[in-house]
Amino acid sequence: MKTAIYGIGNILMGDDGIGPAVVDYLTSNAMLDGDVTVEDLGTPSLDLPNYMTGYDRVIFIDAVAAADPPGTIRLYSREEIAATPPGIRISPHEPTINDALIVLDFAGGAPRDVVLVGVVPQTVDGGMMLSPVVAGAVPRVAAMVMDEVAKRYAA
Amino acid sequence: MIATEKRITIDPITRIEGHLRIDIEVDQGKVNKAWASSTMFRGIERILLGRDPREAWLFTQRFCGVCTTVHALASVRAVEDALNLPIPINAQYIRNLILIAHALHDHIVHFYHLSALDWVDVTQVLKADPAKASSIAESLSDWPNNSAKEMAAVKMKVKGLVDSGQLGPFAHGYWGHPAMKLPPEVNLIAVAHYLQALEYQRYANQVVAMLGGKTPHIQNVAVGGVANAINLESEAALNLDRLYSMKALLDKVVSFVQNVYVPDVCAVAGFYPDWFSYGSGVTNYLSVPDLPLDEASTKYDLPGGFIPNGDLSKFHPITGQKDPYWRKAVTEDSEHAWYKSGGPLHPWKGETDPEFTDWKEDGKYSWVKAPRFEGQAAQVGPLANVLAGYASGNPLMVKWTDAALSKISAIAKVKATPAMLHSTLGRHGARAVRTAVLSELAVKHWQLLTDNIVKGDSAIFNQPEFPKGEIEGVGFHEAPRGTLSHWVVIDNGAIKNYQAVVPTTWNASPRDSKGTSGPYEAALLGNPIADAAHPLEVLRTVHSFDPCMACAVHTFDPQGNNVAKVKVL
DSSP: OOEEEEEESOTTBGGGGHHHHHHHHHHHHOOOOTTEEEEEEESOGGGHHHHHTTOSEEEEEEEBOOSSOTTOEEEEOHHHHHHSOOBOTTSSOOSOHHHHHHHHHHHSOOOSEEEEEEEOOSOOSSBSOOOHHHHTTHHHHHHHHHHHHHHHHHO | OOTTOEEEEEOOOOOSSSBEEEEEEEETTEEEEEEEEEOOOOOGGGGGTTSOGGGHHHHHTTSOSSSHHHHHHHHHHHHHHHHTOOOOHHHHHHHHHHHHHHHHHHHHHIIIIIIGGGTOOGGGGGGOOHHHHHHHHHHHOOOTTOOHHHHHHHHHHHHHHHHTTOOGGGTTSOTTOTTOOOOHHHHHHHHHHHHHHHHHHHHHHHHHHHHHSSSSSOOOEETTEEOOOBOTTOTTSBOHHHHHHHHHHHHHHHHHIIIIIHHHHHHHHHHOGGGGSSOOOOOOEEEOOEEEOSTTSOOEEEOOEEEGGGOGGGOEEOOOTTOHHHHHHEEEEOTTBTBSOOSOBOGGGOOOOBOOOOOOTTSOOBSSOEEEETTBOOBOSHHHHHHHHHHTTOHHHHHHHHHHHHHHHHHHTSOOOGGGGSSHHHHHHHHHHHHHHHHHHHHHHHHHHHHHHHTTOOOOBOOOOOOSSEEEEEEEEEETTEEEEEEEEEETTEEEEEEEEOHHHHHTOOOOTTOOOOHHHHHHTTOBOSOTTSOHHHHHHHHHTOOSSBEEEEEEOTTSOEEEEEEEO
16 A cells, blocks of 8 residues: 655744654654655645645644644544644645645545644744754654554554 | 725735735725735744855755745855856756746646636536537647547536535635636636646656655755766666656646647637736836856846836846846835835845834835835746747747737737736736746757767766855746845855845835835736625736735725635635
């Protein structure tokens, strides 16, 4: 099963860089099979469908707007992504994962299986550092991503 | 205020980077005042201070998630300019191919996936006759994927979407709006090509990935050249196999641009000829030359320069990054922007110190500074570039402009002239012309690279060396959204100042200290507004510039009460 792990977010905008940070962590620490793509996509906006086409499952890591405290991690299913677009609207990356799924559901080529590991940010102001509480969540987010990858063997 | 006056605010038009807000006052069904502003401070240039100039491009390509390559290349060009460092010709060609492939991809996406819905009514597709749509499409070009069977399949797909009660990717359109004028069959052709465009833009993006190592963040750039190993004997390097797979991808994109995108834009323009009379605004045009043809970047394939007041006879060419005319002319004014300094500053002296006030229509109202060329507001983008090409007699620009105008004339049954390009539709037409020109240059630069490699030249990199003391450089690039320039000051090998003057800053510029409006603001004046709650016409004009920011429309009544808020994607 062709799997992709994508970090979404801008590394120049504080905790918005959580997705790319988890990708860096996985690249340095995780043992992944050759058929698993791991990539920091930045804020690909309308180009997002290009990176989803041809994959059976895609695991996204992104900052999400939620009422929970900063550093909180939450898993969103494909249905939840479709129902409530969880992307932060104040951050510099709109079209959401939801928009990309809508385009691919119409055009064809959408991955069957999509999950989003969301992390609540503390600050998305300019700067290249993650806040301590979000930086501290990186290993746990990575472990959650690896659990999702492992599920493909059970599927 | 008289009773017919309304103010409309557009706050989060496209949805790429940052946020754009547009406030409009409508009187007697027309826009009579407009303000363009950005609602988000980024200040990310400050992240670069003190860093190694050789690494700046790694950070600048994060400025925008969509124009990554654009900011990477402007950055290395700026540092090379400061060092007077030429780069090997292979490196020029490889960078040129990345720039072209990115632009082909970006222009196709802009038309089909960002702005076509301003002109195309998807719900009308259900009334279309697929056989008739096919014969109209086949009368426009030889594209093989215009059969009645193809059109019928797309119509069924749209019917499925409408029957499901959700319009999927088209949910944000203004269906049934009185300003929608395309016949059902042309709407069907547009949706069929929307789907095909999704496939073809991806091929262009694959070319960027093949040369750049990966996308969206390319890995192959360096101050001094590129990092693509060239070796015809090695499977791991840039060899003939790779060059020919790239050529196969480019050929597909070239065919799509010339046989689908250009005819589609001409057809849409032909059905909306009145939109050649709205949206001109600022008719000073700025573009810079691009696609260098020699190691020191003194000769270019695409011309650039400044055109004052839309007068092509006054075209002043810019000869290159070293041209003193260009180096001295650019300033940024913060009189109406939320920064401390007010008066115009040259980018090498530029400051990025925020000073936020509320949104004040006569005071500061934007996070975007007002860039000026010789003190004047200037419009940037494909129209500026095409007009520079037309004014300078560039053969490819002239050929494709004349071809597009004659196609539009045939469909609209009015004589389309170059003067009509100063308009909302002119910007769409010019973008299609530029894409067609780039499609021919894609093949040319592929051939130049291939011939040079086959000849035995594998040089890709010249080592940069930083002198003691202070040096200044500028790197420019005619990006998909227009003139981009990165201005760097380097002191003892470290970055002392860095300013990026980006295309959307030129076009979304607020007023300056003389009170002169920027291109968006000026272009909106006089636009008709059929329905203040659904200001489709505003979107047409703003989208025609291809803004790199998200925007929404708020409509206000004369008492300042919000009548409607429309999120514009």
